[in-house]
Amino acid sequence: MRKKALYTNDPHIQALAQIVGEEAILYRKEDLIAYDCDGFTVHRHLPKAVVFPKHTAEVAAVVKYCHEHDLPFLARGAGTGLSGGAIPLNGEVVISLVRMKRLISVDLENRRAVVEPGFVNLKLTNSVANRGYYYAPDPSSQYCCTIGGNVAENAGGAHCLKYGVTTNHILGLEVVLPNGEMIEIGENGILDPPGYDLLGLLTGSEGTLGIVTKITVRILKSPEAKQTVLAYFDRVNDASQTVSDIISAGIVPAALEMMDQTAIEAVEAAAFPVGHPNDIEALLLIEVDGISAGIDEQIEEILHICRTRNVREVKVAQDEQERAKWWANRKTGFGAMGAISPDYLVQDGVIPRSKLPEVLQQIQQISEKYGLRIANIFHAGDGNLHPLVLFDSEKPGETEKALAAGSECLQACAAVGGSITGEHGVGIEKKEEMRFIFTDEEITAQTNIRDVFNRKNLLNAGKLFPTPGRCVEVKRA
């Protein structure tokens, strides 16, 4: 950021500039516009200002100032979140953590690393890979999303089936509370620390309980071997059944991904085509990893299961290059929708694995009802669906139709005993849908906790929980 003079008489801007430095604050409309939304682009609001603290003390000072002057504020990482958690709904002071991006330490003997919140997810694996280690949570945005944002959203990823989501890999946090006080929780990587599980409580709290300024994460030994299988199915039901059979056989794949026909059309039309046939109903991407010894037997069993479920074609990646190609095709899948539709809305429901065929059927019916195509690219192994509702925001009423169709997909998930979000968070997008799965008492138990941390409700207000009094039809499994 270049040095510049301050062209404003706003005393709050001046005070904040005193804290972080004049070169580390944005306040003019033309600068703020880049911060009016995150990966959820349906709502846009301008922040009051954006500050770029360099260390925890600056974060704490900004928070203290906001707290004392009743200024709403929120934290932001790379802004890749998909549910609007970083959108300044109330004209917040946005505390951008992108300058706090150091890898503070790596302790291989005890398998942990300490990072600042603005450290990019994939960089951590890149930093320890040459010594045979990696960081497991791998959201598709891992090449640019930050670990601080991952903590806020309890981010998942393709390999969470075997390795768990972010919360399973966070060992400690330094947190600035909404009043500017600082606490450290579980900082030493203890498996089951005493007292309440504040670490779990903060992880996935979507930036409503505090601002994370330092993170101790678990790093894992890289698996000795990996094998990846690609399987094409004429019938989506056969693919679903294959997923169940693999899990029932006692195999725990590192990843077990599914794409349906519309998704395949999109990824083949976009940046990383791999030549998938255009007339199959579904493909599975299945990866196993671990010590070399057992891998071949597991692959044999997976191939056998695919064949008993009428697979059209199934192949094992011949080398790392082929494997990487298949994964690039999968991981850029959401963006690929741009190749076949002007706009798309990603949804993020979860269902018990056994309900997969039934819910995919319902999503198809919702697609027909609204006259909007819905693609499905998802983590089939753990029942985490991602219906992508394709629409054109320039056609009057179509955005609203897409939002309604997305919400109905979530209702279908909730109705079979599932959930309204697996890894993208609630944010603004799904806060009314919280009522699909929580009673008033259950929501109150949560907002009571928020109010203890966030007494003035200045930190990221209006997110995560439904608007009190607004009524949405409640359907429980």
Place this chain on the structure above:
Amino acid sequence: MRKKALYTNDPHIQALAQIVGEEAILYRKEDLIAYDCDGFTVHRHLPKAVVFPKHTAEVAAVVKYCHEHDLPFLARGAGTGLSGGAIPLNGEVVISLVRMKRLISVDLENRRAVVEPGFVNLKLTNSVANRGYYYAPDPSSQYCCTIGGNVAENAGGAHCLKYGVTTNHILGLEVVLPNGEMIEIGENGILDPPGYDLLGLLTGSEGTLGIVTKITVRILKSPEAKQTVLAYFDRVNDASQTVSDIISAGIVPAALEMMDQTAIEAVEAAAFPVGHPNDIEALLLIEVDGISAGIDEQIEEILHICRTRNVREVKVAQDEQERAKWWANRKTGFGAMGAISPDYLVQDGVIPRSKLPEVLQQIQQISEKYGLRIANIFHAGDGNLHPLVLFDSEKPGETEKALAAGSECLQACAAVGGSITGEHGVGIEKKEEMRFIFTDEEITAQTNIRDVFNRKNLLNAGKLFPTPGRCVEVKRA
């Protein structure tokens, strides 16, 4: 329980008997005496009464009654807890959950089971073993402890190194809140449910936030193969170094246990001797499990590492009978102390694995300082130490010395960046030691949460957190 008439005019006892039935309440001193402590026998207090509800509605009605009449109350499972969490410090109404012991359902396809809180841990594995499944958390008391108690304490066990502690296996809870309201959280086994992680918050909250009345747990496919290694070392440092080397080699053993010389003396003098030599400084019990294919190679590597670290003798269990014998010897290790000492106090510290030799050395010094023998039987793989302080409560002042020695062991753990409890909980025993690892702000953040749930502080008061104002020297890593 036999039917009996009520011999009391106490209106509260009469009202509680109305709720649960006259045959399901104890209130006479001779009956109450069995409930004056749990596995932590240093403190004893008589409850006001013990009630035995049969289902959630009765639990809720008892809680509501206590809440309305300002009667302190707490929940109790099998009473095997080791930190005093179920001791009725304030003359509580004890809500015993032993009659709520049904296995409600098993859903193999989605890998989960629903149990009542009084269901015994090991019975779950026994119920699904013939279909090839098991429940992973295996505290040494698993043959009698209840899953409700496991949730309260976030219980661990020998196999938690690979499989995680109780919190990693709990998918849903039905909870009666301290005011008698009922909530369900995460009831459908969703990996990353939206909102705050109440499931994590309740698990390990030591009965201070609510009473769990129904539990959905994860069940796992039984590993195809298991192999167990027993290794004897002349030097405890070689054993410690072997632990580090195994983990560094990328092997994740299912269990990696250590016993020192004093512990070996005790287990050989007690119920399940296996003929360990009496002149070794340490033994390791190492188990690997998984698919058959890779097991032999892992065992070879473990044997190789043991040999490079000067093992005196190392052997692989030849059959399930030999394996079971080794484990029985290990799992009854705490009780075995009775064979060499009138009394013993179990401690439960956690340290970064790399600090093992240093802290074992310090425990030896503490033993010499107090003139009390200290045995060590512990989960070496995850750095969870269990120093067992041997003493004689009939010798004046020796109980106090044992408590002080135990506390110093925890201080040594905290000083190297560890923790004061790995799996036994804080309860009464270690509440002042919470200050070794938490600042006032960090404790307040937790008691604020407690006060939100437990506004009147009637539920299990005086546990888990230090007494306000009482000062203990704070030493942080």
